[in-house]
Amino acid sequence: MQEYKYPYNVSFFRFLRRSSTIAKNPIPFHNQLFKESEGNSFSIKPLFTKHIVMTRDAEMAREILQKKHKHFEKSKLQTHNLGKYIGYGLLTSTGQYWLKQRRLIQPAFHKEKINGLLKIISNTVEEQVSNFPTENLVDLYALMNTLAFEVIAKSLFNFSADKATLSRLQYIIETLQRFIVKEIRQPHKKLWYHLSGQMKSSMAMVKESRDIINTIIEERRASNDFHDDLLDMLLNAKYEDGSSMSNEQLIDEILILFVAGHETTANALTFVLFLLANHKEELGKATEEAKKFHLETLAMQSFTELTYIKQCIEESMRLYPPAWITDRVNLQDESVGDYYFKEGTMIGVSFYEMHRHKDYWEAPESFRPDRFSEENRKRTASFYMPFGAGPRLCIGNNFAMFEMQLVLQSILSKYTIETDKSTIDVNPLITLKPIGAKLKFVKH
Template sequence: MASQFSYPPEITGKRKLYALLNGVKDPLGVISGNHAIFGDSYYLKASFTDKKFIFTQDKEFIEYILKQNHKNYFKSEIQSITLGKYLGNGLLTNNGKDWLQQRRLIQPGFSKAKIANLVSIMDEEIDKVFQPFDREPEVDLYDLFHTLAFNIVAKTLFSSDIEENEVKELGKIITEVQEVFAKEVRLPFYTQVLQALGVIKKTIQKSERSKAIIQNVLDKRRNSGEEKNDLLDMLIHSRYEDTGLPMSDQQLVDEMLILFIAGHETTANALSFIFFEISQHPDTEKKLRLEIEESGEHAFTTESLMKKSFTTNVIKEAMRLHSPAWAMDRQALEDDRFKDYSWEKGTLIILYISGLHRNPKYWDRPDDFIPERFDDENARNFAYYPFGAGPRLCIGEHFAMMEMALIVRKFYKKFHFRSHQETLEKKALVTLRTTSLRGKIIKI
């Protein structure tokens, strides 16, 4: 069947075996190594499931899948079914008409005007976390940013006070779910083993616990009778155009869970990488601090946070080198072709964003941290998609960028971070994260 199609160069033999054996432990190294050998696009046929995969770090190919011919592609079963059984049927895992309905309901909550009103709440949460820094503590910024980003999502989107122990429990569950999910995806035959050992059942039970925590937030709001004019109120009162009915509690909880996870996980991971890169580049920190000083109190206004600046350049460059959304997948609904390649219905296209962001075809000195590259007037056309592209562009892009800019500026106005690490260990699960960022906070 595949002979009717013109797939990219295929990985076979020892290299395929190597990819299979090392793909769970080091997916970034394996996929980058495959691209170095086979070029910007390659083909792999799974031995045990007979599934066909095309991996690509080619900008035009990625844009074709995400933009020009997006209607021919759904998020794959990997996300919609495998991840969906843990996280439910929210924006991240949904497809087709159902996804579009949900997107239309939620989109107004992330307009620039709505986000602009959230700065003061973000400000308050940041100050709470930064207050103890007067004592120049030894910290793990990775843990700190996860707590801070989670609290910001809870307060800004859902006006909710979640107990600290519940925040930690949710964070632990999210990590455990991602680790099991990664094994299921990268070693499909291992799913049977995980099932036999009861690991999948236990993980689903944990995800049900996370949903119970979110349901409690929803119940508290309903029982309070308060109108907060936040995203949660909007979701509760929204109605489907075709039926005039509200979302079911199950759908509400699924959407809230996805927004909690996506809203804090990727931002916290990105902040860890941003602060690490700043700690390794004193000239960048000096230039950043100068921008903050020259802007005065205006540095923390919505207008300033949302406009192009050296601060946003630093954030973008760190996310280029360490993109939390390190890969995206799409599954072909019908046979398709792009330039010299063609593939059959059901083929999975893996858009390797980490490879795209370091592809020397598009980037000068691709492995170097150079925030100034985003001063280029053509920056909008760069091979750069940390938030995706096309109709499924991340709904929270503006929210995340404003939040990260505010945290970076609030911190570097008063403090310096001396990292105890010269390198970062990366872990590629659903998102790319580090395992820690230890160092000392110094008041300036």
């Protein structure tokens, strides 16, 4: 019988002593342990559960997420714990149900389908960007959060929901996310969450969010109007037997699209604009490209004109990947890299650490968009995973990239951007959230 082999072991009591600090921001703790391990992985053995492994090794990540993906599934943290708040859609489901949903929904995100949404996205972006406050430093994330929420809301529902309803939905989703992170990172406080009423309040918000979306679905089903938005696509999607999704399934998928489709984009846009404001040469090149772009000919092929802007976004997502970490649990005893893990081991893959690893990147802390030029991008493909990897690669990756390119083009063609800070803080929630970024927009 093969002996189990785990990477550098970290004392569980050491982890426990620092649990409140780690709960606030685990990234410095991870970074310290990777350095201590003198490798790319470390492990912790809690008292009553199986090993937890953390890795930044690109080859191990590809094994888990791609090559041997059938031997692994998402942990309960990503499925059950998250699903009870935002439903059991593509992000939180596993196994055959996930595969069935992926096959059903995938066509809605093909490039040709997104082509039909480009006008909605573009009009929403133009409306938002044209009304940016100017001449004073403003909270950049708040601005990008509103913009990204408007884009996903219009793309999903077009004209089916009023502003007050969508604002309430936005508030609920953001409030729930903060509570989810607390519950996941500090499970020992679970009893307190129940006794203090936080759990009850959160579940009431879950019901309210589902009721809001259900009302929108029912109104659309009763209507004969065709909006050519994502809701129309989801309503008309058919399984192999000819059946469609139930309202409950639709609500699950729509909630996932709201969470995954607006928060990650808002984060990424905040980071890239902040980085550009701090790198004048790169900002100049991106601005020049933005001014040459013609919205009148908007179509998929026109995005080839925004090559450098795309490189800036990709380099920003290397430094600050919105989905900064993922996990998997092995369904059987499994060899991964140089190790042999017992069935049920939870393996965390830190994209944040992988994207800043000195073995993979030259000057990893520097902002260098040319890393993603046509001649360079093939070299970095095996250790660059901003949208995950393998069959569970983010379904909305094309949608997000086109949206972000349009937003940057719109902003840079209208405004000069400035900031008073050179560094940005992060809050690693479910996604990597920027903290304290302020920007000034000055009209050209």
